Amino acid sequence: xxxxxxxxxxxxxxxxxxxxxxxxxxxxxxxxxxxxxxxxxxxxxxxxxxxxxxxxxxxxxxxxxxxxxxxxxxxxxxxxxxxxxxxxxxxxxxxxxxxxxxxxxxxxxxxxxxxxxxxxxxxxxxxxxxxxxxxxxxxxxxxxxxxxxxxxxxxxxxxxxxxxxxxxxxxxxxxxxxxxxxxxxxxxxxxxxxxxxxxxxxxxxxxxxxxxxxxxxxxxxxxxxxxxxxxxxxxxxxxxxxxxxxxxxxxxxxxxxxxxxxxxxxxxxxxxxxxxxxxxxxxxxxxxxxxxxxxxxxxxxxxxxxxxxxx
Amino acid sequence: xxxxxxxxxxxxxxxxxxxxxxxxxxxxxxxxxxxxxxxxxxxxxxxxxxxxxxxxxxxxxxxxxxxxxxxxxxxxxxxxxxxxxxxxxxxxxxxxxxxxxxxxxxxxxxxxxxxxxxxxxxxxxxxxxxxxxxxxxxxxxxxxxxxxxxxxxxxxxxxxxxxxxxxxxxxxxxxxxxxxxxxxxxxxxxxxxxxxxxxxxxxxxxxxxxxxxxxxxxxxxxxxxxxxxxxxxxxx
Numbered sequence: 453x454x455x456x457x458x459x460x461x462x463x464x465x466x467x468x469x470x471x472x473x474x475x476x477x478x479x480x481x482x483x484x485x486x487x488x489x490x491x492x493x494x495x496x497x498x499x500x501x502x503x504x505x506x507x508x509x510x511x512x513x514x515x516x517x518x519x520x521x522x523x524x525x526x527x528x529x530x531x532x533x534x535x536x537x538x539x540x541x542x543x544x545x546x547x548x549x550x551x552x553x554x555x556x557x558x559x560x561x562x563x564x565x566x567x568x569x570x571x572x573x574x575x576x577x578x579x580x581x582x583x584x585x586x587x588x589x590x591x592x593x594x595x596x597x598x599x600x601x602x603x604x605x606x607x608x609x610x611x612x613x614x615x616x617x618x619x620x621x622x623x624x625x626x627x628x629x630x631x632x633x634x635x636x637x638x639x640x641x642x643x644x645x646x647x648x649x650x651x652x653x654x655x656x657x658x659x660x661x662x663x664x665x666x667x668x669x670x671x672x673x674x675x676x677x678x679x680x681x682x683x684x685x686x687x688x689x690x691x692x693x694x695x696x697x698x699x700x701x702x703x704x705x706x707x708x709x710x711x712x713x714x715x716x717x718x719x720x721x722x723x724x725x726x727x728x729x730x731x732x733x734x735x736x737x738x739x740x741x742x743x744x745x746x747x748x749x750x751x752x753x754x755x756x757x758x759x760x761x762x763x
Numbered sequence: 764x765x766x767x768x769x770x771x772x773x774x775x776x777x778x779x780x781x782x783x784x785x786x787x788x789x790x791x792x793x794x795x796x797x798x799x800x801x802x803x804x805x806x807x808x809x810x811x812x813x814x815x816x817x818x819x820x821x822x823x824x825x826x827x828x829x830x831x832x833x834x835x836x837x838x839x840x841x842x843x844x845x846x847x848x849x850x851x852x853x854x855x856x857x858x859x860x861x862x863x864x865x866x867x868x869x870x871x872x873x874x875x876x877x878x879x880x881x882x883x884x885x886x887x888x889x890x891x892x893x894x895x896x897x898x899x900x901x902x903x904x905x906x907x908x909x910x911x912x913x914x915x916x917x918x919x920x921x922x923x924x925x926x927x928x929x930x931x932x933x934x935x936x937x938x939x940x941x942x943x944x945x946x947x948x949x950x951x952x953x954x955x956x957x958x959x960x961x962x963x964x965x966x967x968x969x970x971x972x973x974x975x976x977x978x979x980x981x982x983x984x985x986x987x988x989x990x991x992x993x994x995x996x997x998x999x
Contacts, residue, residue, distance in 0.1 A: 711885050711904055714847065714866065716806075730806040730846055731827045740824050740843065743806070747866055747884040749904045749923070 454608055454620075454635040455481030456715075457727040458696045458703045459736075460601040460757050464493065468589070468597035470736055471604045474725065475585035477732035482608035485619035486588040487580025489631035489698055490602040491757070494575040498530050498548050499628065502577050503569045504616050505543040511535070514567050518547070521561045527552040536591060542616060544581065544592060555626045559654075568617050568656060573629035575599070575700055580619045601757045603698045605633035612659050624665035625656060627673070629700045634661035635713045635728055636693030644688070664689060668697055682706040682752035696726065706752035715746045724755045772800035772821060782809050793818040793837075806846060811839055816856065831858045834875060850877045853894070866903070869896045872913065878967050885922070888915040891932055897967060905944060907934040907979070916960060918969070926979035930986075934979040935960055946985040952978040 455478030459470045471488055479486075492500070505514045515533060522528060527550040536544045545567075554572055561569060571578035577597075581588045585606065589595055605620035612618050624630035638644075638660040645655065645663050653666050664685065671681035682697070682704050694713035696705045703724065707713060716730035718741050725733050730743050737743075746753070775788045785801070789811055792799050796817065801810065804824035811820050812829060816836025825843040834853035841849070844862040848870050855875040860868075866884040869877045874894040882900035886908050893913045900919040907915050907925065910932025920938030927944025935952070943949070952960075957976060964970060984992075 712866075729808075729827065730825065730844075731808065734805045734825075738805070743825070743844070745844075745846075745863065745865060745884065747903060749885065 455479075455606040455728045455732070456604070456620075456633040456635050456694070456696055457732060458601075458603045458633075458698065458705070458724070458755075459726075460703060460722070460724040460755055461599075462721070462723045464598060464600045466595065466597070467491070467599040467602045468594040470725070471602050472585050472589045472594050473735045474727050474732045475604045475606050477735045478606050478727060478729055479584040479586075481728060482606040483584045484609045484614045485580060485582045485607045485616065486585045486605065487578065487607070487620050487633075488588070488594055488597075488602060488604045489571070489576060489578045489621035489623075489633070490594070490597045490599050491573075491575045491629075491698070491700065492577065492597065492599040494700060495548075496574075497551055499552075499554070499572050499574060500577055501545075501547040501549055501569060502571045502579060503545045503547070503567055505535075505545055506541070506566045506568070508539075508541055508543050510566060511543055514543075514564075515545075517564050518561070518567060521557070521564065522549055522552070524560070525552045525557040527557070538591060544579065544616070546577070554628055558626045562654060562656075570617070570656075571623040571631065572626070573623075573700075576623070576629040576631055576698075578621050578623055578631055580605075580621065581616050582614070582619070601698065601703060603631060603633045603696050603703065605635075610637065612657065618657050618659055620659075620661055622657070622659065622662040622665050624669040624697075625654060625662070627666075627669040630665060630669050630672075630697065632661055632665035632668075632695055632697045634664060634693060634695040636691060636695070636708070638663065638689055638691040638693065640690040660691075661695065664693075664695055665697065672699075678702050678704045678754050679752070682754065686750040686752060694728075701757050702754050703757065704752065704754035705746065707746065707750070709750040711747060711749035711751070716743050717746060718743045719755060722758050769800055769821070769823075771798055773797040774800045774802055776803050777801055777805060777807050777810065778803045779805070782807060785810065786812065789814070789818075789820065793820075806844075808846065811837070814839070814856075825862070831856075834858065836875075844881075850875070853877075855894075864898070868898075869894070869915075872896075874913075876963075882919065883917075888913065888932065888934075891915075895963060897964065897969070899969065901938070902934075904941075907932055907947075908944070910934075914960070916964070918964075918971075918974075926981075928985060929979065929981040931981065936977045936979065937974040940977060940979075943979065946982045947979050948982040949977045949979055952976055 457474035530548040621631040694707040717726040798819040808827035813833040814837035818837035827846040831839040832851040834856040864879040864883040879898040885903035887906040902917040904922040916935040923941040924944035926947035
């Protein structure tokens, strides 16, 4: 069934703390894996890359390979890469890279064995791993992350494997800074995926949520606003779903016409908290604040993230 | 509807405590014959489930999923909103919701009454087998879906697909109907039926001027479903 959440802070701050709390309150909705898409201070002339190397013993070769591809595209590492210091076989990597054309670089970088790139953005960092919110937070220091907004997911896998790669959020490959979390299943996945593949899009997983992110981003690249793309997705996507999508400047949601996957939200002036279950939102607001349940069929909406200092 | 005032009630604080512990506290007070006030409800799930006829409980705040589910005669009052499935599968008793009743209010209920002062969400009274749901506001999308028996009475109209796939239940509407669901139809109610509905409303302080009742019932084509007719029912 999965639990999802989204959060916009009034001013940049400890976004991870709130998202971990929202997800810990929904850990019972899915304990296979938990993930966070976090938006830090946007970079001017670089991108932040998050990825997973499959074998810790081969980490040096993996990083060498990554660097070579980067240099072949006239870019470079701007800082030394960092990674988790556990003894688990998979390694969660964070790298800051210089300017490049993301799409052409990625076409080559994605061919590298043993490395899966999970997000690229001026601001977006996707961190996802096995276990419940607290486990993933402890391992990846989610509660230290400073940013303006983010989304998160606790996953109960129904349609594809359990692994860090198959967990949410998904990045809208190759569109920087767009991520999705999703509660539901699509029934027209294969048809839509084939259509997007013919347009040249590639997918890291066989998860339907990744498809929604790319589908929406493709609509944005054709000039639609996020509001228009969300609205149109309700007719194009078939199945039962409620998803939350995030960009540098907005968080949006849409739900299918059968309206069975819940979402509750508290939005007040510049801040917003949303979650599958209302009780999770109340972890952040202990008074009886008015929480809306977005229960209507085919409903979609967006919330704006204000640039720092303008709140 | 008569209700003990707050000062006479024994207070139980919900907060972050385990739901099992809160419900055990509620049961102890019910056994001691005390009316109860549950404070700091925090939209918690499964509060006050399976309570007997002697229970009189006031939830001060919003509750989460399945509040008052499997009710066996208790009088339950929620002062704000409810999540999914308030009064689910209740056998008898009375539940009042002052705010919004969430999705699937009264799902599969067998008897008793749910009185909602605000609106109810989608699938209000889904698969209900008996009892009454009174909603002063509007009922949501697909309300009355596959209801076998019982009445849903909406004083503020309906969203789309009202009475979809009704079996034997009734959806009474005063106000605009968004659209009718699959295999449902509006019929003219008989005067004794109207009298019965008005009497129930009057018991809840809702006696009003002459209402323009529309009674939605099953058109009964789905009673004899055959797969060759499937196309008639597909909404896709």
